[in-house]
Amino acid sequence: MGSIHFNNLGRFFALTFLLVGSSQAATLPLRKSCESGVALKLSAGVTSQGTLLLAEISGVQDPKSFTAEWDGHTTPLWSQSPSAKALHTLIGIDLEKAPGRYEWKVSWLGPQSQPLVCVASVQIVAGKFPIERLKVENQFVHPDPEQQKRAEDDQKKMRAIYDTVTPEVFWKGKFRIPLDNVTTGGNFGRRRVLNGESRSPHAGVDFPSPAGTSVFAAQSGKVVLAENLYYSGNTVVIDHGFGIYTLYAHLSEIDVKAGDFVELSALLGKVGATGRVTGPHLHWGLTVDHARVNGLQIVRRQP
Numbered sequence: 461m462g463s464i465h466f467n468n469l470g471r472f473f474a475l476t477f478l479l480v481g482s483s484q485a486a487t488l489p490l491r492k493s494c495e496s497g498v499a500l501k502l503s504a505g506v507t508s509q510g511t512l513l514l515a516e517i518s519g520v521q522d523p524k525s526f527t528a529e530w531d532g533h534t535t536p537l538w539s540q541s542p543s544a545k546a547l548h549t550l551i552g553i554d555l556e557k558a559p560g561r562y563e564w565k566v567s568w569l570g571p572q573s574q575p576l577v578c579v580a581s582v583q584i585v586a587g588k589f590p591i592e593r594l595k596v597e598n599q600f601v602h603p604d605p606e607q608q609k610r611a612e613d614d615q616k617k618m619r620a621i622y623d624t625v626t627p628e629v630f631w632k633g634k635f636r637i638p639l640d641n642v643t644t645g646g647n648f649g650r651r652r653v654l655n656g657e658s659r660s661p662h663a664g665v666d667f668p669s670p671a672g673t674s675v676f677a678a679q680s681g682k683v684v685l686a687e688n689l690y691y692s693g694n695t696v697v698i699d700h701g702f703g704i705y706t707l708y709a710h711l712s713e714i715d716v717k718a719g720d721f722v723e724l725s726a727l728l729g730k731v732g733a734t735g736r737v738t739g740p741h742l743h744w745g746l747t748v749d750h751a752r753v754n755g756l757q758i759v760r761r762q763p
Contacts, residue, residue: 494578496570502580509587510555510649512757517547517566525569531562536702538629552751555649555661559586589649611690621684621697622750630701631679635758638678638744639667648754663752664745671712671740673731678706683720693734707745710737
């Protein structure tokens with residue numbers, strides 16, 4: 461658990477998210493009263509695949525005694541300040557998460573050090589993702605053995621990155637779309653058919669843009685990957701802390717290196733057409749605790 465000393469995430473439910481491209485209309489927040497004055501609140505009680513839930517625990521007396529789990533996996537908790545009476549987390553709903561009812565379970569010690577548990581249940585429904593048929597170079601559908609090994613090595617590298625949960629928050633305030641003068645993008649969750657063959661769904665948001673357009677960091681964080689990958693081409697991945705990562709793919713050039721700490725809006729590189737593409741564009745991905753989420757949902761506006 462970590463402490464945060466900034467003012468935006470402490471006002472989770474005073475914010476309105478940009479649900480651009482979402483397949484599920486916004487629903488009412490879910491509230492659950494628990495023992496010893498504790499209450500749980502989630503931004504929605506019904507949501508769809510590929511969405512992001514904001515979760516809050518209020519009435520917290522001893523933050524260090526609190527733990528939380530989503531669908532059996534630990535969700536990190538953070539506070540706005542050491543004296544805050546609330547804890548927060550983000551819960552990502554993977555774009556292929558099976559529809560059904562899932563639990564966010566919070567455990568803590570009561571006034572007499574007795575173990576207490578409170579559970580909030582969320583219904584996940586299927587997203588409505590269109591099918592996209594594309595024509596690409598055959599090597600990106602049927603790679604030769606050397607290319608296949610490279611792609612598999614890339615997957616292992618990315619898996620190791622996403623398995624790492626940095627126990628601190630690097631971001632400060634709002635996330636942004638990583639291109640200037642852009643307000644929306646598309647293709648998230650599309651079921652892809654490449655050269656007539658079905659492939660995995662599209663896990664990011666695409667922003668068509670001329671080659672050479674500047675690409676900026678969506679938030680501050682640590683660059684954990686800055687190199688050429690087989691499918692995504694020139695790629696940058698930023699660790700924002702607590703299992704939240706953003707990915708920037710198909711760049712024509714990269715202007716950062718692994719290990720760099722970047723601030724919000726730092727220049728990362730330029731839009732390009734490297735890797736498996738049909739033309740120049742930026743592919744922007746958001747991963748929250750391994751869940752592939754529509755990145756536009758973390759771009760928020762105050763009402």
